[in-house]
Amino acid sequence: MQQWRLKPFLFGVMVLTISFFLLLMTMATYFSVSYFFTKQKSDARIEVLNSNQLKLNERLGDMEGTALSISTHRLTKELLENTDSPDLYEYLKLQRDVTEWLDTFTYIKPFITSIQIYTDRFVQYEKYGQVGKNRILPMSKIPWKEDMRRFEDVGAQWIPSHGDDYYSDSNAKPTVLTYVLSIYDRKGSVIGYVAVNLLEDSLTRLFFSETKESSPTNRSLMLLDSSGRLMSGMSAQVNAQLINAFQSAIGGIDKPSYGYQPTNVAGSNYLMIYTAQSENHWRLVEFLETKDIYRDTNIIRNIMLLIGTVVLLLVFPVASYLSSRIIRPVPLLLRGFQQIENGNFEANMGKYFIVEFNKLIHGFNKMALELERMIEELEHKNRLKRDLELKVLQSQINPHFLYNTLDMINWAAAMKGNTEISVMVTRLARLFRISLSGGGTFIRLQEELEHARLYAQIQQTRMEDKFVYREQIDPLLKSCYVPKIILQPFIENCIVHGFGDFQEEKAEVSVCAEKMGDHIKITIIDNGAGLEQQRSKSPLHVSGTSGYGIRNIRDRLELYLGSNYKLVISNADARGVKVEMVLPYYDSLEEIKHIAT
Template sequence: MPGRWHLRPFIAVSLLGLVIAFVLITLLSFYAVFRLLIMREVERTNVEAVVNDMLRIEERFQEVEETALTVATNRRLVDRLDDPPADVYDRIVASRELADWLSGIVYVKSYLTSIQIYTDSPLAKAGSRILPMSDVPWEGELVRFREVDAFWISARSDPWASGGPAQVLTFVIKIWNSRNVPIGYVEMNLNERALWESIGGRVDRERGVGRMYVLLDREGRIVSRSPEFDESRLAGTNWLERAALTREGAEVIGGARSKELMVVVRDSTGSRKLVSFVPVGEAFRNMERLRNLVLAVGAVVLMSTLPTAAFISDRVIQPIVRLLEGFKRVETGNFRWRLGPFSIVEFDQLAQSYNAMAEQLQGLLEQLEEEHRKKRDAELRLLQSQIHPHFLYNTLDMINWTAAAKGAVEASEMAAKLARLLRISLGKPEQWIPLDEELEHVSLYAQIQRVRFGDRFEFVDRVTDEFRDLYVPRVILQPLVENAIKHGFDADAGERAQVVVSAVALDEKRFCLMVEDNGKGFAPGSPVRFEQAGGRGIANVHDRIRLYFGPEYGVECSNRQPRGAVVRIVLPVIRSGEGDDPR
């Protein structure tokens, strides 16, 4: 046997390794803390920058909206559109005056490319700033006027721009007359490039990378992108979906070329989001230097600890790995795996304890399996054993014929019913029978009991046809009805007893048989009472069902209001024709 060790001297030998580990932990902790601080500072700085950019964009949008509102409420414009001159020449003059006025606004507001008025007024004409409604280029957006009086349209081309077609963001607002009736729309086009130039360029032209922006609306749709926006940098990141779901803040996402720092900021109204992207390498450039320094120091320390690490791995790690492997084998049911011997005394003791435990578990498992097999075989033999009492059937038939011949009609009927009841319960070898036969069996039992109780006992079968073809274990209802009669009613008190059998579906795979009575119910504090009735009581029914189908099935007992009890049997849906063995 190899040399044995005690844990205490072994720990002393391993102290050198622990010291080195402490140094490594210190270095890593230092790096992690400073990395976190740098990341937070960089994220805070970037968020502040994007917030300022969002404020400038929001200010520009407000300027456009205020200008559009001024145009839409201009009294001269409203009067001309609502009550145009009757003379053609006067209309032409009025149209030119309004066009010149709109051109002056565009000239003053350099960030605007054009202003158009769309109306059905006679002043409208093609090629002018006052156009007919049929020329509306954003006709598909008109449905939005059902909910609002003004809205923004995502980036599009403006053919009316003074310097030629340009990409614009369009703001549209209704024009109302004095009778509060809409008579047209003001279209105000904001130059997209001018919008992004208003927040300043942050692209590193030499490196070809830098910050890029995208503007989203409330629904997360793209309204505009900055000129330097390069979506290939974000390939495979689902950035649009993530930005739409992010309320505000910064996060790092993996791009096709490199990781990107994504910053999301909302405007004051919550109707728009400004999303910026900057390469992580650019944002966290200082952190890379810190990381390289820590890696260099860590590499030197690790190289010096290799002999100690090998020693610890051989003396400590390997026994632990073997122990873990042994426990994993126990989990899978393999109790024959043995451990040891180990050179460390404590590990060797653990191995011996494990080996003893595995042997005991193996013995107990074999014992339990044998007991379970014997119990199951005994129960199945008891449940499956069938008596073929032909002499009993013949005797009952002879009693029936003799009683009928002598005029004892009631005795004859009871003998016939008892013979039929025994044929159903004992006459067939199958363990499962159609529910219809089981209901016939319990009905015969109830009819025999009715001879005893007369009009003071009533049995009601309310099971619908949809359940009668389902297969159930044999003799599961009669013990429940017997229990209701025996324990639920006082035979000497003259009570009128009623037992009702019904069925309901629980889901596609389960249904429930219910036996309800109007008796005195279960005793308080005893919600469940499984009485034995000739070896086939409620407990027997419950155990048989759980044995056949599992713990989710069985018998449940409870009281009814205002009085009485209900016993529920939860069974699987087993339809005829599914095989000889319904399980």
């Protein structure tokens, strides 16, 4: 192991510690400022986007209102609901009248490039082709047929940006967003569609101003519908070629509220800012290059690094001086600690001429005395605790005198021919003999079951046919060892508290055991009143210490097994009380002694 001298070690630790905290403070400042600038910029841009979204809602609402007014207009109804088949002249006249009427909308609202009405009422004239600027077109001319399936669920929809094939200038094909509205007859059946084309460039002029401050040259806007489908992409001059690449980042928006998040597109970092979905479920998403956002942050970072470098250079002489001053009393303290490690708490150090170190030495001397006092006090308390626990547990179950007395009573009853008393006394004597168990704390489960059975037989003799005791034990488990006298107190508790006047059927207590891995589970169930309805005394009860015995069981299990046991007392499923004990499975007393040591 590498050995270090105290002074260079302290010097290195101080330099590294100060450098670490300096670096940590620089990074914390940088990231805090970055977060502040990002949030400030994002909040400002979200305000701008919200303003743009209001303009967008107004524009889209205008478009939808135009389509609705056309679909419900008298001329449209007469045109599509009239069942008479017009001749060619009437058809051409209808085309001219409708075209002139629809053109008034494009004149009034220049952001509308064209309007079409699609219907199959005049399909017989499709063979003549387009005559002038046809506004009434057959269904087969619909350019957005792949979106027609959406009309199964809705009566109107917006079509993403595409070229306007029916623009008045055949040489130009502007990009438009189309709003399509179903036209219904009086029976509610669809008889046609009206399509209003919104010039996408009008939205660009609406959202992008001429100044860099209000409309940065590196921004891009994406218009999404309620399903997250890209409806339109508008980009400033710098990002025009990346408009398709931005679509992959849109999938990261998974919440309806507004927000922002960093993203990487085509190897460059961008900040994606998005608004909340509006009432008509439209959303604006903006992409800004982060290099412009973090320009001021990088300047602050460089200033912090410069300050940190200067401070770091000053750390070296300061650390050298402090390390030299600190180590002067350290050897004395080390010798004092070595004496304490060796058990000598009488180590006492002399005064030092430096006030701070003198206080440190005084504290060391006081600590040594306090440690000696606390250790002596703790050892004394532990001895008292162990002695008291053993005395209390021994005094709680000490049936030697009772066993000898019962043996004398048994002989006297047998000599006088009173067999019933002799049997009961024999059982009680056997019960006490098991409880003695040679002074051991663990006995076999077979003996513990015999102890509980003897107590139950004594109670059955006293109560005649009012009490039934049952056992359901795997014979292979009877050879394992358990703490003694852990069943009888619970059986006594069932008789004392569980059975009352309302008990019509026989009082019944059953004991079963099963192995669970390295543990054994013992269950005691009665058919009494249960925990909430137990009475303080049962008619079957004469006298006893059931509550005292149960507390004794908990204390002994805690003393013998520590935390390696489980004791749960609860109401049974039907009625009565269920006691569940999970104990370690011990095959021999040697195993118990080995674990105890």
